[in-house]
Amino acid sequence: MASLDLSLLLFAVVATITPGGATTLATASGARFGFRRSIPLMLGIAIGLALLAAVAALGLGSMLLAMPALQIVVKMLGSAYLLWLAWRVARSGPPTANSGPAQPVTLANGMLLLWLNPKSWAMTVGAAASFAMLASSPRQLAVLLGAAFGVAASGSLALWCALGALLARVLRTPAHWRVLNLAMGALLAASVLSIWR
Template identity: 30%
Template sequence: MLSQLLLLVGTTALLLGSPGPTPLALAGCGATFGIKHSLRFLAGILSGLVLVIIVTSVGVIALLIHYPIVKWLLQLLSAAYVIWIAIKIAKAPLGNWALATVNTPSFSDGFLLNSLNPKAYAAFIALFSQFLLPFDNAFLSHVATGLVCLKVAILVDVLWLLFGALLSEIFNHNKWARPIRIGFASLMVVTVLLAFSNI
């Protein structure tokens, strides 16, 4: 059981923590708006992930498998949200935190970003099909696996947010702030384009 737990933790950390639109959005928010003002966005992302875990574990994911157009629409909506959040980060006012926080991505932004993210569904299909924790009761196996994944996601997402916050001084330096924010936002858009190239 311990080896399977460690394998689940490691795989979840790699799948959810690798640089992609959500981790980059968290880092960008932490760097641009600070930790305190990004917590609602983080809470939304984690709540969206809870929805993904529940939907995946109860098998509603079959809808995405049998109807590829639904998956494509989710990817399109997710891409649009990532780009919108990237624009918020790139256009945030410089040197005025009070004004910048007006444009901070919200709880609903984070929730929609993760609940529409086909990559998250694909990750949990893999996790539930290959790394399900072995309990005699199937329901308990799914709940335990989902809770472990959620705990790993919380840790990984908080680390991305903290990483971004460490960059806040650079992000808010008068000379470099705008080019760095635009570069960071561009990386978010590139990850979306790369995801679409793999469809």
């Protein structure tokens, strides 16, 4: 049983540490606002993913995957939200400038990011199917998946955010910031492509 729990945690770590919309946003937030001010964003994403994994384990995620019309709506909303965030990040200047977002993304918006991302739904539904044998009931599986994804996302996002904060110490000129912000905005916008695959 312990090796299966370890394999679930390993799966969650690999799924959450790979670059994507959430990790890009955590990196950009760390660079612009610092690690401490980015904690609500990271917590929102981690809590959102943990709840999403629990919901998938309870079977609601498979309902979404079975309804193509609802999938399209979620994809459109998620894409629009990510593109809006990408535009805000790309237009940002240095943290001392008055351009770009004045506040980090909130806990609630971090949660929304995950709930509108079909890639997150597919990942958590896949995990629920793959690791169902770990639990004797859907509720127990919901707790296991929620904990694994919540812990893994917290660690992964903290690493990406710390990388962003480290980049902020290296960037000296407005031109450096412009390049970073354009790159982060472009990566965030590019993450929309994975939603439509």
